Amino acid sequence: MNNYILSMVFVFLSFILNAQTFTCDTTANYAQNAQFFFNSFQNGTVLFEDNSKTDALLNYNVLSNDMYYIDNNKYFSLSPDEVKMIMICNFRFYFEKGKIMELIYDKEIKIFIERTANIEEFFDQEGAYGATSPNTVGTKLLDFDIANMPEDRSYLVNLRDKGDKEIMIEKLYKIKYGTKVLPATKNSFLKIYKDNKEKLKIYFNENQFDFHQKEDLIKIANYCLSLKQSINIE
Numbered sequence: 001m002n003n004y005i006l007s008m009v010f011v012f013l014s015f016i017l018n019a020q021t022f023t024c025d026t027t028a029n030y031a032q033n034a035q036f037f038f039n040s041f042q043n044g045t046v047l048f049e050d051n052s053k054t055d056a057l058l059n060y061n062v063l064s065n066d067m068y069y070i071d072n073n074k075y076f077s078l079s080p081d082e083v084k085m086i087m088i089c090n091f092r093f094y095f096e097k098g099k100i101m102e103l104i105y106d107k108e109i110k111i112f113i114e115r116t117a118n119i120e121e122f123f124d125q126e127g128a129y130g131a132t133s134p135n136t137v138g139t140k141l142l143d144f145d146i147a148n149m150p151e152d153r154s155y156l157v158n159l160r161d162k163g164d165k166e167i168m169i170e171k172l173y174k175i176k177y178g179t180k181v182l183p184a185t186k187n188s189f190l191k192i193y194k195d196n197k198e199k200l201k202i203y204f205n206e207n208q209f210d211f212h213q214k215e216d217l218i219k220i221a222n223y224c225l226s227l228k229q230s231i232n233i234e
Contacts, residue, residue: 024089030117031164034157035063037091041070041155044088046078058088059157062169063117065100067093070155096181101174105218108225109192110176111184113214118168173217184217189224196227 025039037060044058046069057070058078067078067086078086080095092103094112101112173184175192182188186204190197203223209216
């Protein structure tokens, strides 16, 4: 994990006593004080590889690529070991090759969104021996005491300051087929569904799909599934 993120993340994190419940409220724009996918910690479930599960207050830090949970008035980073899936509201998250990915399609194939933050501008220029250092200094991330626990347990985050810099988040779409994880491209669909390659080529030629749009990828995946099902019926 990036030491800069460890130092930066929770120096900007504020927990506020508030009577309102912020269920499943998410953010689309990220900054120094807006690092989390949800605007407050949410009730969620962690499902383990042995199919056991546990409920917890959870939130996904997109900048640091961490899933955090609150336990005994402290917050911790969830270890990916033995974790099968994380369920928060209507969202599903997986650990795939060290990255947290959001599941958006799960039938014969799985389609994920992988988010990567561009935080290079928050680092100083290269120093002696090629070392770099963050230009923001903060407190340690883990094992942080939570004061004034709110009765409704609605831990607010993403509370921006005026001077916050916007942080660009790159969204990459990935396909998981069996154990392979491929970029969500035309060639990947043609490779996975090679038995219907010619039909797929015609389908792509007749439609102007954007492979960076969730809705288009789901439409393509459903079409591929219908082709395979029609073969099985025949």
